[in-house]
C-alpha cells in the first residue's frame with residue numbers, strides 16, 4: 276500500500292521521549308509484588324534509555340484498571356482502553372495512522388494472558404499475519420486476575436484457580452510457538468528477574484519494524500497465593516529450572532537461548548505458591564517437561580541459530 280499522509284496532521288513531530296516514570300506512575304493501585312508493575316517500570320526505563328515514547332493500547336485486564344480514572348490516571352502516555360477482542364486491531368489502526376503521518380513513538384499493546392492466549396487471539400493472529408508495525412507485550416500471570424482468578428489457557432497444569440478448584444488438568448498453551456508460526460520479525464520471552472536481558476530485548480524490539488511479540492512471565496501474588504516478596508525469586512526459579520526459558524525467535528525461523536537454566540529443581544517454584552497443592556503436582560512430570568522443553572529449544576537453536 277502507498278502511504279499517504281492524512282491531511283491536516285503535523286508531519287515529523289519531534290519525539291517527546293519518555294522519562295523513567297513515563298509509563299507507570301506513583302499512586303497506582305496494583306497489588307504489592309505485582310510483576311506487571313515491575314514490567315511496566317522496566318519498559319518505561321528502556322523507552323527512556325532509547326529516547327523513545329509510546330501510545331499504550333490495553334484491553335480489559337489489571338493493566339487497564341491500573342490506568343485509573345481520568346484525570347488521575349497512573350499512565351504518563353496516551354492510553355486507549357479496548358475490548359478484549361479488538362486490542363490488536365485498534366493498535367494496528369493507531370500504528371497505521373502514525374506511520375502515514377510519519378509520527379514518532381511506538382504503539383504498544385499491553386495485554387494479559389486472558390486477552391492474549393484466549394479472547395484476543397483472533398485479532399492478534401490477524402495483526403501478526405499482516406505484520407502490523409506494533410509491539411505486543413503479554414504480561415502472563417497465568418490467570419484471569421482482575422475478575423477473581425479464573426483459569427486461562429496460560430494457567431499451568433496443577434494450578435488451583437476459582438474455576439479449577441482441584442487443579443487445572445490441561446497444560447499451558449505454547450503461545451510462543453503460535454506466534455513464531457506467523458513468521459513475525461521478532462518474538463521473545465522476558466523475565467523481571469533478568470533486567471539486562473529484558474532491556475536488551477526491548478531495545479531489539481524498538482529497533483525492529485513490523486510485528487513484535489514479547490511474553491513476560493508476570494508473578495501475581497494475589498492469584499498465585501505467594502508472598503509478594505517472593506515474586507522476583509519465583510520467576511528467577513522458573514528461568515533457572517527451564518519452566519520459563521528466556522529465548523528469542525527471529526522471523527519465526529532462527530532461535531537464540533539467552534539464559535541457560537542452571538539445573539535448579541522446579542520443586543521449589545511449586546512449593547512457594549499456595550495455588551499448587553503438593554499432592555496435586557506431579558514433580559517428576561514437571562521435571563520431564565522442563566527437560567523436554569529445553570531439549571527442543573536447544574535443538575532448534577543448534578539447527579537454526581540466530582545470527583545476532
Ligand SMILES: Cc1ncc(C[n+]2csc(CCOP(=O)(O)OP(=O)(O)O)c2C)c(N)n1
Nearest residue numbers: 335336337387388389390418419420421422
Ligand atoms: C468479552 C469479555 N469477557 C469477559 C470480560 C470480563 N473480564 C474483564 S478483565 C478479565 C480478566 C482478564 O484476564 P487477563 O487478560 O489475564 O488479565 P489480568 O486480569 O490477569 O491482568 C475478564 C474475564 C470482559 N471485559 N470482556
Ligand code: SF4
Nearest residue numbers: 306309337420495497
Ligand atoms: S491481581 Fe495480580 S496482576 Fe492484578 S494487580 Fe494484583 S498482583 Fe498484579
Ligand SMILES: [Mg+2]
Nearest residue numbers: 387388418420
Ligand atoms: Mg492474566
